[in-house]
Amino acid sequence: MQAEPVDAKALHGGALTRTLARFVAHTQWRDVPVAVRNEAKRSLVNYFAVALAGAHDSTLDRAVAVYGRFRADESTTLAGRSERTDMLNAAALNAMSANVYDFDDTHIPTIIHPTAAIAAALFALAESHPMSGKALLLAFVLGVDVACRIGNAVSPEHYQRGWHITSTCGVFGAAAAVAKARGLDEDAIVWALGNASVQTGGLVETLGTMSKSISVGNAARNGLLAALLAEDGFSGPDAPLEGDRGFLRVSASHPKWNALTEGLGREWELLKNTYKPYPCGVVLNPVIDACLDVRRGARWSLNDIEQIELKGHPLLRERTDRPGVRTGRESQVSAQHAVAVVLARGKAGLDEFSDAAVADPSLRMLARRLRFIDDLSWPVESAQVTIVLRSGERIAHRVHAARGSLAAPLANGELADKLHQLAAYGRSGVDTHALIERLWNFETEHDAAAVMRLARARTTS
């Protein structure tokens, strides 16, 4: 499919939204390259890992209680929990679970975490509207393409300004994915995107607080609702994306129009997706790797450390310079906490970014010794940690491509390990071996919802 020329008339008439809608309507499984199919399955393995870990966070306990007062039925599974709820609530709550620890996937060009909203919407749908694994994978791939292309078009200004891009663009992805899974035609997909375009809330200001989970949940729930409304004839504008007062212009000063449709069907956004080895903001990954390297075979003790230097692109400092954090959630975006806890404990799992870890006074003392050194010439993907000992000795390690980056992706086995470990952390009693086995062969499933039922908590905690 060719990108259409972008001129003022095309923008006004909605040619870009229509081109995207046509792509979603007409793309078939056979059009999806093998590498993209595989990445879809890797994204789903990672999705279940993070959803099973987050399912019993206190944020989820509270959300399940309040949302549960408004559940229409018990048709739909909550990953890692024993309660059931209705389709819309399940979409919201499962997306929250998958994102609450900031341990989910990252589309590198935009920093969108695409899978939480889109997979949660699709699996919720699948429990009431049976579909094959293949159909769900196809819808997922297309939903990610739509969300991330919209994200590309408004980046980097959109996130820098303060819009939580995972939420604001995720709702379009969920809408497109559900529209595909429901077999909507081109017109109805345009409506679904229009119905999504009025539900794009989410603020960076709320990172590290429970509020953030609301907008991630809404991206799934409202994207699903947007498509169901469109299916029932609830219509929207012709150009919800590119119109004069459409989403792109209101949320970015200079949208990159071409990003919406250029290379459609040839370049797949899912191939730019990555999976985190650590439950932190993605820019902290090379910092953690560097700390692990510095610590390896150390002949010094923590008390010997006079100062810690963290060198990187200024963006690293801007995103992570958070001393004195008070909660586990805040610690996930704090370089001070990450450096201290990894140097002290030699690992970086969920326990290291918990309320308990944050309360550890020895870590707080260590954290105070960190100082940032900006270097605009460094790529964002790299970071260097140097510890300066009281003896004057300096021990430095620089990381050029962190584990889990596009240059050093997690292997399938590492993703499977992540699922085992996070499911154990969530204590849900899920048979992760069976779950992983079926996910790696997901395109052969007759009933996509079967894996969701496998992800239900076996304990009654």
Place this chain on the structure above:
Amino acid sequence: MQAEPVDAKALHGGALTRTLARFVAHTQWRDVPVAVRNEAKRSLVNYFAVALAGAHDSTLDRAVAVYGRFRADESTTLAGRSERTDMLNAAALNAMSANVYDFDDTHIPTIIHPTAAIAAALFALAESHPMSGKALLLAFVLGVDVACRIGNAVSPEHYQRGWHITSTCGVFGAAAAVAKARGLDEDAIVWALGNASVQTGGLVETLGTMSKSISVGNAARNGLLAALLAEDGFSGPDAPLEGDRGFLRVSASHPKWNALTEGLGREWELLKNTYKPYPCGVVLNPVIDACLDVRRGARWSLNDIEQIELKGHPLLRERTDRPGVRTGRESQVSAQHAVAVVLARGKAGLDEFSDAAVADPSLRMLARRLRFIDDLSWPVESAQVTIVLRSGERIAHRVHAARGSLAAPLANGELADKLHQLAAYGRSGVDTHALIERLWNFETEHDAAAVMRLARARTTS
């Protein structure tokens, strides 16, 4: 209550959000001036008028059908309809009804339509959580103040850019109102505003389409949910409004910080609220008045008209230059249609802005004769219509303050007439005399929800 000084430290620390929250938490009925109390009741009369009219629009039929699949219970009334639904759905659907014809109220400085979202959220709450009329009125007044102050702080850029300010700011008003009605303390009100801050979708691009109703409904539903979540301990950031990446900065380049808190408790935003005599974009009101005046005692017929000139501030043209509209909804923001239909029929009710009226070929012909004349020196409140006859004769009328403007507000009797007429249009069989009687004495009601039950459809249409 004094506005606190606005400096960088205060912004970062959340002093503005906290000042607003404290105001909401501590203001009592005795603190609300009589004029404000009366305006609250006038707003509610207008609310029931528009909700009863819109309840059976096809947008509502579709929304009720889809949302109805996800209703937890039947605790809550839908104004003008016979179905019942749960609290969250009712908040959404009643707000949609009240706004679907663009016939609701307008806060002049921001063009926010404040009552739809806030009243819908409060009445939905009242059916499950009994409160007095006085308690509802107090919560309503405070919710309007919060929504409109936030609107003042981001205007005019916010709407001009394309954010549908009724939706984006309405969610804060609904959250604050419900928080007050539930008796939340200062901290929890800050959380409620934080939980609202991630749910601020809504685009001007969708005006005239069904999509717009989704975000107006969401403002009510999600504001209500934001407060219920906060009540259950779902916490948010300290500075959701004024933080570096809070709502004000992401949605306006130069927020007017002082607008949030200056004159709090002395200047009431509700006193800047107005009620439409015609179901159109508010800038069309003086145009319609001028057409009615031009037509009064006319000795010409439509065939004599060579050209129609519409003179006004350029904003009038920018907002309403919409030739060739295709639906009743679009016609509500089309000067071409408004001028044609009013000159032809001498009235401007819902029938004049319907799909049927738009399809009338004689009106389309007349509409093509309109041309705009911009005059930057004219206030937005005024407009002049001139018809140029084939004979060369020119008949002009200029309106300085339209009926329903702050300078020429609708009288209580006119608001009551509006309610009678619109209820009749909606064919819901509601006893509007009883309803109006109780609304004018609403501060004496023991059970606020009683008037909502009166507004239920008596027919089974």
